[in-house]
Amino acid sequence: MIDVFVAGLRANSCTVSGPMNTDEARATVVERASAHLLVACNDDVPLPALVDGLRQRGVEVLTPGDPAWAERLADAEVGITGARLAVAQPSAIALAAAPGAPRSTSLVPSVHICVVRVDDLLPTLADAMIGVAAGEMPSALTWIGGPSRTGDLEMITTLGVHGPRAVEIVLLD
Template identity: 45%
Template sequence: MNSRERILGRVRRALADLPDDDVPYEEAVARGYLREHGRRGTRETVDLLAENLADYRALVHRATESELPALLGRLLAERGSRSVLVPPLLPPEWLSAADAARVDDREGSTPHELDEVESVVTGCALAVAETGTIVLDGSPDQGRRRITLVPDHHICVVRVPDQVVSSVPQALERLDAARPLTWISGPSATSDIELDRVEGVHGPRTLEVVLVSGDSDG
């Protein structure tokens, strides 16, 4: 008799006088989790997203679709960005007012080349209000994951209310788990043992989120 058989024998003897459990494993623990915390309308959900994004030190802006190009141009100019990384199907009108040179998301780009780009502008897959989280899934308006991790400045555009959900469970129902999901809550940051916060360690030092509504919604 080996060690495995001895251990399993002890387990069987310890359980010998217990009644059989007829409850299936998946029903043994109640899983009636809340799908969202509280009841909110659309405006309240978007406001909660903005509040939690700001709490994570993201810079939050609001604009209508017609105001977006001018806003993006101003944000890039204020940053002093001479170059901006662009996913393959980012709407061209978004950067129509920007002076920064466009750099395409190319498969062959090296980390060094990406590091020389000063800003990146993307769309998103979803935004989660309760956690202040932006989710990217590698769609053509977002590009490959690496283009949002190497440049030091990321501007992410969120269409409201269509791309805003209240909670993580609601987000998971709408996301494709087979895609390369990136969950972003504020700029990249970490703390050492003294709790000194350092930003920009494994992602952008500055995250700006633009909440864009239709012109008729403003």
């Protein structure tokens, strides 16, 4: 199931790393984000001490509780989020909006890094939707398959129209 998930995401132009443990995942995310000046990070990322790790590397971190969130988010180059769940077929991650998990973290910055727990991976969308519908719905549940794309120019795929140009998935086991 993990193989199908990873293959599907890669076919949709995502980069995928892992599965790996918490320390490795934190190091991976910090390493990836450290090349950028301003990073937005949701509270639902399942990596303890991630924000501290980023700040120690000299990266400025914007969190949803920050009063300047709305006005500074447009300057963030990377958005880091967790995921409510993921499905292998078709391959996609699902992000639930919440006070610590704004919708725009995975939308406005050019790069979206999503940390996905392998335990949250389900085999198919049809199965997942039965469970999702039975639970409490968030104000917005956003399914993401890869970087923003369009086929509007002569039916040839072009990435990064409005949303992120790159989606990087870090699998956590």
